[in-house]
Amino acid sequence: FLVNQIIKTLKIERCSIFRVFPESEKIRLVAGEPKDGHGLDMEFFFKDLEAIREVVRSKSYLLILEPRQDERTKQSRELIYYKGINAILFIPLVVENEVAGVIVLDATGEKKTFSQEDLYFCLTLSNLVSLLLERDLVHQEREEKKTLAILGQVAAEAAHRMRNPLVPIGGFARRLAKKIQEPECREYAEIIVRETERLESILESLLRFSRQKKAKVVLSDLNEIIREAEKIIVEDLIKEKQIRIELKLSPEIPFLLVDSMEIRDVLLDILRNAVEAIEKEGVISIRSEKNENQVKIFISNTGCIDKEVIDHILDPFFTTKPGSLGLGLASVIRTLDAYGGELKVTNDVQARQASFVIKLPFS
Template sequence: GMGAWVLGALLTSVSLLVHRVRTTESRIEQFRLAYLAIGAAAAVLFSGLDYLSRYDIPFPTLGPVFATLYLFFLAQTLLRLRLMDLHELLGKIASQTVLAIILAAVFTVLTAWVDENTSLFVFNTVVAAFVILILLDPLRTKVEEMVVRIFFRERFALLGTLSVLRVRMTAVIEISELARLVLDALHETGRVTHASVYLMAEDRPGYRLLDSRGPLPVSLLDTAAARGVLFAVASGQKAVLLENVERRISVMRVQAVEGKRFRDELKRLNDTRAALLQMKAGISVPLMSNDRVIGFLNLWDERVPEAYASDEIALILEVSERMATVLENSKLYEKIRERDRLAALGEMAAGLAHEIRNPLGAIKGAAQCLDPKKLPGEDGEFLDVIVEEVNRLNGVVTAFLDYSRPLKQSFGPTDLNEVVTRTMRLIQNDMPTTAELAVELDLRLPRADGDAEQLKQVLINLVQNAVQAMGSQKGCITVRTEKPERFGDFRSAGGMEFVEVRVTDNGPGIPADQQPHIFVPFFTTKQKGTGLGLAICQRIVKNHGGTISVQSRVGEGTSFIIRLPALPPEVTEGALPEGTPAP
């Protein structure tokens, strides 16, 4: 009877292997599966020939030998290709064994004491079946948990930590606190030697390191490096494993197939491997929001290969989903807090402006009535200073009101080339003779959804800042529009493309220690500046769903980069006629 079961199992294995050989596309995989199918067929054949001895036909007993060899090669295939995790297999065997013993004990207790009473035996058997069905699922969960806790303590600690994290993250709103909570918890399990969180950078294309544990990974994963991982995510992978990428690279190098498709895939795999090594990630899980990759959660235990089992990876994926949700909630919270802050600031500004402007008007009127030209010496100069400073303070109050006042926006398909052209034409006559203004337009630029007047205000502010930064020195200010190909690839994983406007000067540049503060309200390096110009620019750009960043080196110049979401081609085609900005 047992031999018949073994023979049936081998026949089923052969049929499945033959079907797989016929359906697979990889020649290398076909060869490997074919060898396994031949081995299984040999094991079936010689196991069947063992039955000849029952009919007095002399034949050596070779079935067990071939069956053992076949099972050995099959086990090697399972281990090398990780078709089944060894820890998971051992845990399943142990838990199923314990579960079977418990259920058998229940059945025995309910049926063993029944002697020859057939009706009572049938009744108790039905009762035992119901009891087993009721206990099966909860008992299986408890037994598996007990087995993992006893025999795989580190794994149990990691699973418990991941389960607790899913709950604790719901009470976190600050992004830095979220990263600290997740990384500390994972690192303390002893199953992680490297852990890091990357988020989408606002100042340049790429992902910037938010926090890490263990050896420090690269601080910025730029566009070119991230492309391989993003392509893997776009193809449907929920987690990118270093061991799988390296195994696939090894297989392709053995194949050595010619052709562009083969070379492109090998390059993508090498790019993915390089990105994972830069981030020091054995497993990299994308943080997704609205079909966009907003960051990565990276883990690695470099002490052992194949460090994480499938159920651990499933929990890691759940943690990453919660992280992405918390990140989006954090952004919404920041927007609400900013809105409330501006509302309170606006109410205060309206009353403050009234209280300040009335005495300012009186001071200015009195100073002008004294007529500084008629007063001798320094007296006239002092009155001129009074009038000048009153005008400057009035400008500060006006800028403060503009910053605190809610933006009135009128969005529509906007041609940025036309906005740049009209704005430069408007300020051309006000440019000093020492400053040259150059415009470079990308004629392939798609439209953006924006308010042309507000974007014009941003460009005027940036150009005026560049003029003031260059002072009396001769220099050039360049305003350029473009749709960067690399940046488009970088966003393509999220299904969104961007357009870019750069305002560049060759002035003195901005010191590195000042760059993080230039968009902070009331921060200024000018003697008579309000410190609100760039803050207003940033607010306008953010309301357009874009970003504004700065790149500068002392002595070389400064570039302000505005990135705005581009409209899809179908929207652009049905937009306003070429050269007409939105109202």
Template sequence: MRPLDWISHSLPRTLRGKLLLVSLAVVVLPISLTGYLLEREGRQALVREKSEKLFGLTRLLDLHLGPGFDPLLSEMGIAGSDRETAIRALSGRLTPFTDMVAGANPGVGVGYYSRALDAIVTYGPSRDYSATVGTSIPPEHPGWHVLESGKQAVESGRQVRGFILNAMLPIVRDGRVIGYIWANELSDDVERQAAAMDRAVLTVCLAGILLGLALTQVLARGVGRDIRHIIDGLLRMRSDLAEPIEPPAGEVGAIAVEVNAMARALLDARSLTENILHSIADGVIAVDRTGQVAALNPAAETMLGITAAAVIGRPYESLFKPDGQFASPLLDTLKTGRQHVGVTLDFPGTRQTLHLTVSSSVLRDSHGGAIGAVVVLKDLTEQQRLRTQIMRADRLAALGELVAGLAHEVRNPLTSIRGFMQFLESSDDVAEWQRYAPLIVRQVDSLNRLVTELLEFGRPRPPAFQPVQLNDLIREVSLLAGRKSNARIALNLAPDLPLVEADGEALKQVILNLIINAIQATSETGEITIVTAMAEDGREAAREAVVMVTDDGEGIAPENLDKVFDPFFSTKPQGTGLGLAMAHRIVDAHHGTIAIVSVPQSYTRVTLRIPFVHSRTVEA
């Protein structure tokens, strides 16, 4: 494990632990560092104070010495005597003063060292250190450094009288170092004073640390209590957003106030959403990622004849018959993530089959992750029933018009036949019979053609869908129809037009009727244009083939545009009025549309739209 990871895992997880850790950083460490610096500075100040005191004593001894050791010996009349005599004489002269100075400063030892005699001349208090008089200092003694350098020095360590703090002042006379004076104090005394100072500093530091930890603990406990209060309130809000959190004092209370405000806003938004879902007439069903029903609105309950309490938490498949024939757009969206819009299908409900238009989409959380799917159901069952009634009424009305038109179309040939037969009934002339017999036959043929077209219109056979190349079909029909007129037929066919699932023979009849109508409406020098294209609305299953037949003939009067697809309506003297009606029925059988746009004395354009695929299931 890396050091940073180890530190991260070692840190406390609770707020109280983190506050205590912070207190160690902001209280214990500064106080400890401050105590250490105070102790160190105190020791140094104590040493400086002791050093100044000891150097003060050495300067006092230096003043008492006067001109030096040799002048004192001359004054006592023993100049040039041997070493031992000189040492005793100088000791006898200087010891009273060193004893007086040492006596005035308990624990302090003072004395003179003569470089010429290489001996301690005096060491006070003499009662303790007289035995050292006349001895030489060892070569490693720091006094030699003072004698050689001529500079005062302070040394701490073991010397003649033990562990001491020793201040040494060189004795300089006439520019020469003739010895040095010392004043020292036992280290035990210094340590006792330093230890007393350390205890005082440590006591203050410990008191500060304990007070800081205590205050931190109290603060952490208070903050932890406030946060626990907010957490408990948030847990209650999971089940009831209307229950606010009682805000504590301080900044944590401000957090609680903001949480309450957000909860109220969320509650208002949820209420608005619920009101919208309850008020809309379309059914809405939501499922989670596992396909379990998570929510549905009252419209869906009424539509499917179920209750929310009975189906929430159950699989979505339980809402329809498990016959394996129904391809659910909602389950497809949940599985693939694809959106379905406006898919019309028959929903096999457990009580009845419903004719619905459904739209499904993925439900996502605030981070864009999928959490389920939702479907909107629009019931078309009643609309379909009303549409069926309207179509039945339309068929009855059309049947009435058909009967009226048929009666009119049949009456004219029958009237002619009856007149010819009445005339020939009283005639014995064979020539008369031969003259009028062809007329009678033509009238009978006209009736036969009318009955044949009527039968084809009234009993259309179901289309036999097969892949058809629409461009080839148009070329063939236009070639046949073009022989009946000198009008020019121009083809503008899309080269990439896919195959169409259609009844080729039926479509030939439609296009042939359109071309013949265009030829009849166009002069001998006119032009007829046939265009094919591919239209799509962004969904693969909705692609359509488009065929436009345009002529530059006389056009259709505006008042007749709504009647051109009615049976027996025709503006041509020899027309039966069944051609466009049959074309309309064939296009309907192909789930397509046919529309006419016409400007009198300018042009007429007929537009067919035929879906490429008919045998598709209800999927996206």
């Protein structure tokens, strides 16, 4: 609809919409006209498209009047000559102060450039689309927070009610297991003990999820917290696999007011998921960067997340692991939310790479 509306109003023949993936520094062509030969779903690296890279960095529109000579369009020179492109207009779609997409419009044939009226129309339309996307995102996040709060209350109540009868069951089962001489009956008692311990472990997970512990907030070196988490993962989890961890930590990261233990646990939960996603060998990349008023941590691993899984991976109690309660990432979201932060998950199918993006504000 958006592409057709632009083409109809501006009387142009070519229009493309790219989705931006900053964590993998890629863009993907998600819509375009004419459809024939437009290369839908093709992916490109930022470094190969200087004009789009400039738009993403500046979060502002860009009008190139001489695309056949401009250095910023040198990678598309052959296409520009072949299609007879006279001017190119780039319009960003900004959602929550980040460029989520870029609209690219080509002036061809008798249309030599884009007028101020054209520009005003495109900017107005992009602002409207950005507001709609942002509204949907805010509504979704609000509903998720409300759901997490309710789940926390229900989990706490259920755990307390179940724990009371479970304690004597476990205690008497242990006493029976010690006193019974007949092997088969003793085995039955030991099964009760093991299953009781498993239930106690599940209840402890529920209580940890529901508990609002008081954070010890101090100015903390985020890069140092990342290094600590990486060291724990290397020593405890990846010895049996051929996994290489790459650290790319920005020296510009400021100290943040956080509980370092909480943030370390957040990183460890995500890193454990990354390790488990790699069967035998692969790479886990951890990157930090400063971005205006927030810090981002990118944790990527080789291997994709299945489409059915990624749609629900952040939902409480969703799990693909036998014996798991599925509260690990839900707890991560709850912790980050207390700091005004958030967690995003992306899947790059073509590059076979999954990424978790942690965002934390400076204050």
